[in-house]
Amino acid sequence: MLEIKNLHATVEGNEILKGVNLTINPGEVHAIMGPNGAGKSTLSAVLAGRDGYEVSEGTITFDGKDLLELEVEERAQAGLLMGFQYPVEIPGVKNIYLLKAALNAQREARGEGDIPAPEFMKLVKEQIAFMKMDPSFLQRAVNEGFSGGEKKRNEILQMLILQPKLALLDEIDSGLDIDAMKVVAEGINSLRNSQRSILLVTHYQRLLDYITPDHVHVLVDGRIVKSGDKSLAHELEARGYEWILEESAA
């Protein structure tokens, strides 16, 4: 599904990623953890196609395509969707509009026609109920005046409607209280299936109490220095990042 090979990336001339290698197969859930400044958000930004990040070396292949050759919107249309750490407020654009426009943009890219209105309504109603959001959110401007938890639920709602091949969730747990985290985790878990992959980027282990990853990677100073299964996350929780830093320095 996603293959990152020897990825080097610089921001304003500073090399942040220094040779990341990562392979995610269909149906797998991966978590990337790491201390602040390790390059987690740079990796997310490069995958999403944000401006200001220069890839100096390496390749990223997504679903057989050269991801770095794709525009931001083409990545989304191809099925790579990013859930943002800080979802942006978009005054004047209703949630319902964004959902429908985004869904139809994807369908168009796949050569399908617009989704029929009744089908769309049914889909939206089901998913908004699942995310325990009030239907009035649909008529509100995207994220405008939403609480932190509501914004994150809204990100997951978009995922549930747009059904990506790979969901990239950047610090999706930040700013969530425990109840909101459960709802968000439930939403993410419901995305799991044998074809869809999920990449969680997180500083804290606590999200992984609710979403069990198949693989956990530790990103330190622009490289993945350790990979393991979910027990690695628990070890990090218990021992912090220090021992890994020492281990990787040795």
Place this chain on the structure above:
Amino acid sequence: MSAPDTFLNRLTEYVSSAVDEPSWIAARRQAGAARFEALGFPTRRHEAWKYTDVSRIANGEFALPKDAELSAERFDALRLNFDAHRLVFVDGLLSETLSDIGALPDGISVEPLSKALIDNHEAVGGQLGRLANVDFSPFAALNTAFAHEGAVIRLDAGKVIEKPIYLLFFSRSGSPVMSHPRVLISAGANSEAMVVEHYVGEQDAANFTNVISEVFLDRGANLTHYKLQEAAQSEFHVSSLHVDQSRESNFASHNLNLGGALVRNDLVCDLNGENAETALWGLFFGQERQHVDNHTQVNHNSPRTFSNENYKGILGGRARGVFNGRVYIKRDAQQVRGYQSNANLLLSDRAEIDTKPELEIYADDVQCSHGATTGQLDENAVFALRARGIDEQTARGLLTLAFANEVMEATRLPEVAERVERAVAGKLPERFNLEGLVEVSE
């Protein structure tokens, strides 16, 4: 030869061709001509014209239109296609073949001015020019000198008209002509109507349109007024809309400007009776070298009158916009509420806006506010939309349109909203206002 002479020579030509006019209009025509001759075109030394240079109009050569010929194809290409009582003017002249007033309820009339001047000239004479006299501006004087055609709409007390009244002013491509239409709307007590003034130019049109609209609202009358201005990129459009509101009357203006090389709109709303209410929505969208100037003036002449004004400017390329909004509250006009807001979006570094809110308050128990802001598109929002699969051009168009959201939401006529959407945002993947599409009741 000074600029006014060029225009007034046309008048001689014009008067000799005008027939069967009541004598009072000939007298006003002379007064208008005399006033215009004395004033000349305004220059930027005049405070009200500080940001708008009209020399391109003053130095222009505009003939008088000879006919109103227009094929059905050309008409269909630009008109709004909706169910309405319709009067069509081509380069300012009435097109009987394209007009379709249809059946009107008793007590409601929609007539071309040329006809009303003959059939109903006393009533027309009593109101025409009462709000917009020759001193209002040189353009008003010029209009008065040439005024001959336009629309007269009258509603008797209590009359409600369901369908909109559609006044289409169609500007043809070809050698430049000028027209000076007049619109007169007189709404009796508790009557209700919607009027759409639509100015549209064919792509290569280079005409000068100088229109005056006067609106009289009797007690409790309710009028929704749309002005959709889609002049061609080389056209000149000058307009003024004057509204006289009696007590408990309700006026809503939707002033939507998309076209024109040089556009100046004046809107003067007099709230003359208690509980009169006015809502002024405005949108001006300029690209390339377009210049769009909106001057509004709300006069709270009576206590307990209410105004709410919201103008949005969107300017790209080297376009230039002007917003000058004056709210005046007369001495001892207490318990007035007057709100005004002007927000502008600059889509390029070379676009420019001059915005000037003016509040003049001579009463102490009032609630007023005004604000003006200017900003640019939020690049994070552009990215967020693209990250959901929406292409960049659409994302930018959508956010540009979203900037005008309140004005768009107030635009309840779908045919009009669609024109604005298309102009501002291009073709969007969805209708912008999805309200009602999704019933979300449990």
